[in-house]
Amino acid sequence: MIVPLPVFVAIPLATAFLLPIFGKKGKSVATVLANLATISLLVLSVASVGQSRVYEIGKWSIPLGINLVLDGLSSLLLLAISVVSAAAMFFSVRYMEQYTAKSKYLSLFMLMVAGMNGVVLSGDIFNLFVFLEIASLASYALVAFGCGHEELEAAFKYMVLGSIGSIFILFAVALVYGNTGSLNMAYIGKAIQSAGLNKGLTFALGLFIVGFGLKAALMPFHAWLPDAHPSAPAPISAMLSGVIIKALGVYALARIVFNVFGVSIPIGWLLIALGLLSMVAGAFLAIGQWDLKRLLAYSSISQIGYVVLGIGLGGLIIAKDGNIAWASLAMLGGLFHLINHAVYKSLLFLTSGSIQMSTGTRQLKEMGGLAGKLPVTRASCTVASASIAGIPPFSGFWSKLILVIAAVQAHFYWIAAIIVFVSLCTLIMYLKVQRYVFLGELPENLQDIKEHRGSMLISMLLLTCLCVLMGLLLLVPALRESILEPAAKVLVDGVSYSANVIGM
């Protein structure tokens, strides 16, 4: 089925502006509409898997007009965004009843989805910046949605760092326009290939890395994430950790670095260093946390490190003219980890929301023995923990295995060792979660809690099934060739992106 590309932005955007009309009385209508929108986006993104084409907005041919590009990498991200947003939206049906102004929440949620879909489809760097701001502004407002002390503090911190990141990106866009005379990624790539990098463009590349690094919460730029992600309502934490940091940060970084500027050895090493730093420091900081959602947030930093490490390793191998097969294996591992992390980390945040709604606390020391009280939550949390720690046959194992194989084949034995070591740290932190939340003695004040039923359970169970089945994406050749390999190929092909887009 040929899906017109603007639909991916138009559906959530139209829904977002339609929903506030319903106000308090039409809350259930608004909820149904929002769910229909996310589910139809899921169907459309599944239908457009494996396709690649260019859409010129308003029939203005490039480079005059703005174009949307769908290729392997975009459709992988679209799939991740629509899976996580459908699950989080369905979870919110029940969970967001605790808050007032539900239709405003739904509206901001759809705005965020529209922004992310726009970022992954855009083929024009200024358009990418605009969609990035739409998604970021919606997410700042959603972090502050509870309007409590902590929410406001976290949202301000997030907003200041996020705005600085956005301004860096805008500055870089201006520099790129000044140096190449184009805003279209394909034409910028062509200009850079023919003229090479001058000082202005190198500075712009640095600004892009800092700006997208801030959005992706890579290690030196991570300060906002451990505050912002726990403060948001649970479905929004799932969206923020699951897809926002990947769509706005890692995807955009990879697209600009690999497809527009072209990867070089220093950039490869820089990405590897950022990835390793985030992995190790995020894991160490996570182990020491006693707030459940804060622990999950630090673990997100650690896991995003794996993705950047995989992409950077592939880039380094390409820049050194190494074996392309190893490079694409590293990229495949990174991207597979990206989509795995989207599923299991959003599941973990949803279970934390279910626990918080039942017990009224997020502190690990105040919980215990919940296994009998919250059986479904417990089961899904255990599956997600096993996935993130990399226990076979769950999804996280396969992506980490690929990363280790790629690192060993490229003779980076120490990187493979660090990957395994951080994996052990991850296992420790999730054993801690299991031990303090579900095992041990039930405290007096939690004797008569019960699990919330309905939509929350269904969306957790759906994501749990996905966690178990994700390994099939790699093991079944047909699925791998239609989803993962085209995505890795986009990054491996690098700057020939521009020729592909102009030719399409």
Next chain:
Amino acid sequence: MLYALCFLLFMIGLYCAVVKKNMVKIVIGILVMEYAVNLFLIMLGYRSGGVAPIVDKSQMDLGTGQIAADFLSSSVDPLPQALVLTAIVISLGSLALMISLCIRTYEKYGTFDITQIRRLKG
């Protein structure tokens, strides 16, 4: 020279946003950064003594239907102006959100000093 001054303005904004302790001053710092970038974009397209990039009949070469070469070499670039308009609208939106966050935070904590607004640690 002008570009250096523009960059200086950007750095002043960044310094203000990073170092100041008052929430409103941080917001002002971010705005100064945004204005510096907007100024930079405008300067990219500017030409001293340039003309507005609007084509009318006098600039058309009537024989060939092409735009006259001296118009092309003297008109300013209109694209950065369009970009700046978009960027200004976006920064307006984010400014409104930032200020409303400041007001709500002031209502809760009774202060704008970020060293006293520290419930989240670790």
